[in-house]
Amino acid sequence: MSRAVNGRVTQKQIAELAGVSQATVSLVLNGRTEEGIRIPEETRARVLRVIEETKYVADPSARRLAGADNRILGVFTYEPAFPTRSLDFYTPLLAGIEAGAEKLGSDLLLFTSTPVVDGRRQLFHEQNRLLLADGVLLLGVEMDSHELERLVDGGYRVVAVGRRETPGIPYVGIDYSSATRSLVSRALDLGHERVFYLRVGSDGESVRDRLEGVRMGTADRAVAIESRIGTLATVADDWAAIRAFAPTLLVVESPDVASALYEAAERDGVDVPGELSIVVLGSSPRLTPDDVDFSRLNPPRAELGERAVHLLSRILDPDQSPSDLDMRSLLACPIIDGATLAAPRSAAPSSEGTK
Numbered sequence: 001m002s003r004a005v006n007g008r009v010t011q012k013q014i015a016e017l018a019g020v021s022q023a024t025v026s027l028v029l030n031g032r033t034e035e036g037i038r039i040p041e042e043t044r045a046r047v048l049r050v051i052e053e054t055k056y057v058a059d060p061s062a063r064r065l066a067g068a069d070n071r072i073l074g075v076f077t078y079e080p081a082f083p084t085r086s087l088d089f090y091t092p093l094l095a096g097i098e099a100g101a102e103k104l105g106s107d108l109l110l111f112t113s114t115p116v117v118d119g120r121r122q123l124f125h126e127q128n129r130l131l132l133a134d135g136v137l138l139l140g141v142e143m144d145s146h147e148l149e150r151l152v153d154g155g156y157r158v159v160a161v162g163r164r165e166t167p168g169i170p171y172v173g174i175d176y177s178s179a180t181r182s183l184v185s186r187a188l189d190l191g192h193e194r195v196f197y198l199r200v201g202s203d204g205e206s207v208r209d210r211l212e213g214v215r216m217g218t219a220d221r222a223v224a225i226e227s228r229i230g231t232l233a234t235v236a237d238d239w240a241a242i243r244a245f246a247p248t249l250l251v252v253e254s255p256d257v258a259s260a261l262y263e264a265a266e267r268d269g270v271d272v273p274g275e276l277s278i279v280v281l282g283s284s285p286r287l288t289p290d291d292v293d294f295s296r297l298n299p300p301r302a303e304l305g306e307r308a309v310h311l312l313s314r315i316l317d318p319d320q321s322p323s324d325l326d327m328r329s330l331l332a333c334p335i336i337d338g339a340t341l342a343a344p345r346s347a348a349p350s351s352e353g354t355k
Contacts, residue, residue, distance in 0.1 A: 009054045018043075018050045071106040073097075073312060074133030076114075078121050078140030089301075092285045093139060093161060096305025103306075104313050109133050123147040130156060135312045137161055137305075141204040159312040161304060163205045163330060170315065170327040172308045174299050176206055176281070179333035180213025183279055183297060184251065186335075188221055190343040192249040192277065196242050197227035198261075200253045210253060210281050230257055239264040248344035249277045255284045255294070262292050262340075273342040283336065295338035300331055307331065 011029070015022040020043060027039060028047045075097060077090065101108050109132060114121045123130075123138075124147055130136055135157035138148075145166050151158050152168035163173030188195075197214055200207050218225055226245045230238040230252075239261055242250060252258040258280045262272060270276050280296040311327070314320045 014047065014050055014054065017054070018047045020047060070134055071104070072109050072133045073101055073104075073106050073309065074109045074111055074130060074136035076111045076121070076123060076130070076136055076138050078123075078138070078143055080116070080121075089141070090139065092301035093305040096302035096307075097137060097309055098305075099302070100306040100309025100313075104309065106309075106313075111136075124150060135159070135316050137308055137312060141202055141206060143204075157312070157315050159308050159315065161308045163209065163328075165205060170311060170322075171329075172304060172311055173330045174206070174301075174304060174333050175330040176209040176297070176299075176333060177213045177216070179297050179335060180210045180281055181217040183281070183295070183335050184214055184217030187249050187251075187277060187279055187295075187341055188217065188223060190277075190341070191346075192247075192344055193223050194245070194247040195223050195225040195249045195251060196245050196247040197225060197251045198230040198238060198242075198253065198257060199227055201229040201231070207253070213281075214251060230254075232256055232260060235260045235264065239268075243268070247276065248346070249279070251279055251281065253281045255280050255282050255296070258294055259292060262294075273340050274345060277342055277344070278340040279338075293339040294336075295341035296336050298334045298336045300333065304331060 011022050011025045015025045018025065024039060024043065025047055028044055029051075075094075098108065111129065113129065114123065114125055116122075123144065136159075138158055138160045139162075141162075143160065143164060143166075148160070148164060148166040148169050152166070158170070160169050160171040161173075162171060164171050184195075195218065199211065214227075226241075226247070228238065228241060231254075235257065238257070242261070250261065252261060258278060262278065265272050265276060265278075272278055278294060280294040283294075283296050283298045284291070285301070307329075311322065311329075314322045314326070
């Protein structure tokens with residue numbers, strides 16, 4: 001029968017529950033016997049029984065030698081990182097994380113043993129090994145707020161990659177809201193008055209930030225706007241809805257979906273950007289000379305990963321105390337002019353951008 005212990009179980013708590021000293025717990029965990037000290041088998045068995053009942057996971061950082069940590073950084077992804085459809089999202093992030101870890105002389109440990117429920121990994125389970133690493137980087141479009149709260153309450157050393165609304169969770173994110181607003185405003189300044197927004201079906205903070213950017217960019221503008229959730233599986237229906245609304249500006253969140261819609265426009269003889277401008281709220285890291293040069297946001301995902309590693313290293317360093325501003329920061333998101341945004345043929349650019 002397991003014992004209920006709030007937060008992260010420590011050696012001190014194990015010692016109190018077993019009725020022994022913390023030094024004794026340490027000796028049992030490390031399998032060592034100090035010269036002149038003999039631990040009775042009954043005592044050893046009692047300590048091991050408490051460890052099993054509390055689901056204690058030994059923290060390697062508790063066994064640091066001469067103040068040096070283990071130089072192991074964990075990486076936990078809520079969505080599987082390696083399926084083909086995830087490569088565009090995770091590849092630059094993991095490259096940045098790897099570069100940051102190399103600079104620190106640290107190893108990376110990818111947590112993959114956690115169960116997947118409804119396409120998303122569960123951070124906490126009966127055999128979680130989070131404490132095998134000195135600290136953990138959290139990746140994913142959506143994260144479980146209850147699990148993030150548990151990390152805060154348990155004193156885990158973590159950094160989320162991407163903005164998170166859960167109080168107390170350190171993060172390094174991208175300022176999608178401001179960048180989206182700037183890109184949409186730039187398009188409307190050219191005279192576009194009918195806008196179709198094809199969104200991603202997710203409740204992640206980055207997705208909500210883009211939505212907010214579109215709202216801010218179109219606020220106080222005399223524009224007609226229509227929106228819907230679109231995927232690669234629904235491109236035909238999405239294109240039909242776009243044609244029915246007859247926009248001059250198409251705002252697409254997913255680069256893959258934008259490419260499919262561009263092909264649909266070509267098949268139907270719709271000139272881009274003459275008849276229809278397309279702006280994309282993201283960018284593929286695997287662009288080739290044959291790809292469409294979309295007017296788009298270019299999220300600095302490699303820098304994001306590296307900066308997240310840097311923040312985690314500061315949190316782990318007992319000689320550093322990152323400020324609240326440093327603990328939750330956003331990177332600027334560049335805009336690529338591209339070749340798919342132009343003034344609509346029926347309108348001249350507006351110097352004021354409002355009607």
